[in-house]
Amino acid sequence: MVMAQQQARERWQAALQHAFFLTVLALSVLGALAGTDMTAGAALPQVGLAVGFIAWYAYWIVLRGGADRPPLPYLIGAAVGWAAMAAVDPALLPVGLAVLAPYCLRRAGWSAAGVLVVGALWLWQRFATVGYVDVREFWGCALGMAAAVTIVGYIATLEREGHKRQRLLDELTATQAERAAAERTAGVLAERQRLAREVHDTLTQGFASIAMLLDSVRDELAPGAPAARRVDQAMRTARDNLAESRRLVHALRPAPLDDTPLTDAVRELTGRLAEETGIEAFATVTGQPAALPAGTEGELLRVVQEALTNARRHAQAASVSVTLSYLDDVLAIDIQDDGTGFTPATRHPGVGMTTMRERIASVGGVFAVESAPGEGTTVTITMPLPAVSPTGEATSGSADTSTHDAPNSATRTTSTVMAP
Template identity: 75%
Template sequence: MALQQAWEWERWKVMGQHAFFAIVLALSMSGALSGADMTTGAALSRIGPGVGLALWYVYWIALRGGADRPPLPYLVGALAGWAVMAVVDPAFLPVAVAVLSPYWLRRPWWSAGGVLVLGAAWSLKSFATHGSVDVRELTGCVLGTAVAVTITCYVATLDHESHKRQRLLDELTATQAERAAAERQAGTLAERQRLAREVHDTLTQGFASIAMLLDAVGEDLPPDSPAARRVGQAMRTARDNLVESRRLVHALRPAPLDRTHLADAVRELTTRLTEETGIEACTVVTGRPVALPPATEGELLRVVQEALTNARRHARPVSVSVTLSYLGDVLAIDVQDDGTGFAPAARHTGIGLITMRERIAALDGTFAVESTPGEGTTIAVTVPLPVDSPASEAPAAVSGTERLAPVS
């Protein structure tokens, strides 16, 4: 509704400007043609410049859309035409008000000054013509000038207030959009946490129970019997699915961020990787850690988590390092392993890489994968940091360039 009203105001403002130009030009031309001894040649010398000025206005202002931002060629040409018309007949002096009408709202004080100059020129013209200035003419000129200046300033004030209200409406709309986005993000995080709890309480616990039961059954069977082998296979399948369900829970709900900062949460991931697989994993933090919005830290943590999972499952590395570099206006994250590597151009991109790329793109960051067969893989991520964010109160152990030793 407010946007519709603003649009209507702009439309009526432009129409009023065009109508004002036409009325002033028509009245001035009528005054110039009102002489009793007007010949055909004299009439044409007044009608021609008037029509030319009207066509000039229509081309630059009406057709080319210069009502909001009048171009300089219009002003130069219109003032030149007005000067010719004023020389031909001083009755065309008021046309200057029409010529300046596109500038009333954009340059109100300039327009008011132009009107004052026009009033002074009218008085000088009367003095030069009659040798004196009639009191009634002078009074009318002063009153007309005052009215024109008042109207100019009033309309400019209305336009200024209209633009001010429009800016406030735009800010309100942007604030509402940000709030709606924050609410959607909060709802998404809440739903992910709910799904994580459901998966943990059902599938994860179920796989754990199945593994325990199969383990008990395996102890009652002869070690080399076919049934024991099939139970062993079922047990390995249950344990693999148990690991996958736990990974899914961690992917849905980055629990470390509920109680710590991004750097500490990444350190927990590398520590857990070392404890579970024996891979030498470490976290390095450089620069001064900066607090990021929880949603942003959650997305970054999931990207690191997916990168470590890919290294664990596919690269078979001896060591993995995660580097977080706070560089003032950006945060750079590098996940590097010394595993088997691959040729990015020759390998079909998996869903994990696609998901990581989409997460970083949503944060207005950059994502790159560097890998060579036999020489490991590096995943490089950069995301912008908030300019006015305070430094995080992370422990000193993750600041500077200290290398965090893995847990073996």
């Protein structure tokens, strides 16, 4: 709506400018021809120059779209044409106002200077032609120039106010768009949390109950009985679906980053992966950790979580490492596994890979995947960091390395922190 109003206002302004140009040019030519015998030969120079002037204006201002910002070639050519017309007939001096038509409605300084120059030249032309300037002619010219300057100044003021209002409307529109985006984000997060609660309270609890009941039934059956084998199969299926529902809950509702740093949340993910699958998992942090916006850290955590899930489901990996490198101005995250790998150029990207790429792009980062058959897969994320850490100190210093062991023996989490 605002854009349509702006475009309509610009169209009306351009139409008014063109009408002003044609009116000034027509009145100037008619005024010059009024003092001639109106024969075709006498009128041909004035009319021919006027037609050429109209063609020049139409090309540069109408066709080339120079109504708002007149190009320099137009001004040079129009000034030359005006000088030629004034040389042919000094009565065509007011055509100078037509030359300034693209400026009169938008630039008060240019238009006022042009009016004063045209008025002074007209007085000079009258003095050079007649030998004197009548008092009434002088005051009439002075009053006309004052009126013209006042009018163009008023129009220019309206133009500035219009631009100011337009800027305010643009700022208001941008603010409303940001608020709507924030509300949508909040709504999405709230819906994800609601779905996580529903899945946890229904499917997860249901699979857990089924696994417990099947375990009780298996204890009551004779070992090696056909029914016992079917119960074991059903129990494995229930437990697999229980683990899958838990992963879904974690995917919908990641670790709370409001109270947990990104580095600790990544350690929890690698620890959980090792505990549930036996895969050897490493989480390494180098450099001085710098705080990022909560939304950015949340997206980074979800991408790391998705990459670990892919390594768990598809890579058949024995080892997975996550490295968070806090450099001077960027955070580099590498998720590397020693699994089967694939050829990125020949493999159609799945929904998970596309979603990860979109998440990183939405927060201004760079996402890349390197893989080859039999050589594992490396997911690389590069995210700009603030120039100064939250404590106001530069991110430099000596290295301080500490190692944390996860509860499972297959998990080893290494943290390398640059001391300030």
